[in-house]
Amino acid sequence: MISRRQRRSRLFAAFLGNPTAVLGAAITAFVLLAATLGAALMPYGPNYTDFMDLLSSPSLAHPFGTDSLGRDVLTRVLYGARVSLVVSAAGVAIAAVVGTALGMTSAYKGGVADVVLMRLADLLFAFPSFVLALFLMVVLGFGTANVSLAIALTYFPIFARLARNMTLLVREEPFVQAARLMAEPTPQILLREILPNIAAPLIVQVTIGIAFGIVIESGLSFLGVGVQPPTPSLGVIMADGREYFQRAPWVLTLTGVAISCALLGLNLFGDGLRDLMDPRLRQRAQQ
Numbered sequence: 001m002i003s004r005r006q007r008r009s010r011l012f013a014a015f016l017g018n019p020t021a022v023l024g025a026a027i028t029a030f031v032l033l034a035a036t037l038g039a040a041l042m043p044y045g046p047n048y049t050d051f052m053d054l055l056s057s058p059s060l061a062h063p064f065g066t067d068s069l070g071r072d073v074l075t076r077v078l079y080g081a082r083v084s085l086v087v088s089a090a091g092v093a094i095a096a097v098v099g100t101a102l103g104m105t106s107a108y109k110g111g112v113a114d115v116v117l118m119r120l121a122d123l124l125f126a127f128p129s130f131v132l133a134l135f136l137m138v139v140l141g142f143g144t145a146n147v148s149l150a151i152a153l154t155y156f157p158i159f160a161r162l163a164r165n166m167t168l169l170v171r172e173e174p175f176v177q178a179a180r181l182m183a184e185p186t187p188q189i190l191l192r193e194i195l196p197n198i199a200a201p202l203i204v205q206v207t208i209g210i211a212f213g214i215v216i217e218s219g220l221s222f223l224g225v226g227v228q229p230p231t232p233s234l235g236v237i238m239a240d241g242r243e244y245f246q247r248a249p250w251v252l253t254l255t256g257v258a259i260s261c262a263l264l265g266l267n268l269f270g271d272g273l274r275d276l277m278d279p280r281l282r283q284r285a286q287q
Helices: 004-016 019-041 073-109 111-125 129-140 144-170 174-181 186-223 234-243 249-277 279-286
Strands: none
Touching: 004 019, 004 249, 019 073, 019 249, 073 111, 073 144, 073 186, 073 234, 073 249, 111 144, 129 144, 129 186, 144 186, 174 186, 186 234, 186 249, 234 249
């Protein structure tokens, strides 16, 4: 019988043998380090203004240049990446917890609750994601916390449907039936028997969902209905750069490059995890 340590060793070896997962993890780690440690090491504050150095082009002192108020764009991008990551991760975490709990419960219990949840998910799926998030911001009001809530409500049906479909496949397995015969409480069956066996695709969905959340947050803030100035976020910085794009295109362009790097890393990491956790995809990649 394979021990837990051997299993981890094999999984780690498979991870190192997957170029997509390694590259995605490296880019994601770099983005996280830059947003946390890099922002703290910058010599400027995110709202430090120098009116003698407005809209300066990229240089050694200001690698991303400065904006219309003389603020260092790289510093603001690093702090903005931190804000965008936290907002997106919080929204996706809420969606994952609530959506997974409801999806598992509805699939396990069935009946009217299952029908109502799936119809609600279908209703939310009927709207384009960004349009739904924009509508929710108008209803909820502007602000950082409401952006996270809008992301959660937008992404909730994906986790609910995924958890429901996976639970339907697992609930008839012998170990679940044995737990039922032993009269284990339903929450215990869901948490101890079912959840560990459906966790892999949910984890993959979380990584992809965070990338999706960054796009939503940046878009909402770019339109002025998300994170509000002077709090730096990637969308706020791009909105500022749009106003003087012809004179200082580096503000909008370099911020967009930073967003693209973050999305690339998260998506590659998610694809790599999916290949590792799905035996069929892993065998196909090895052929």
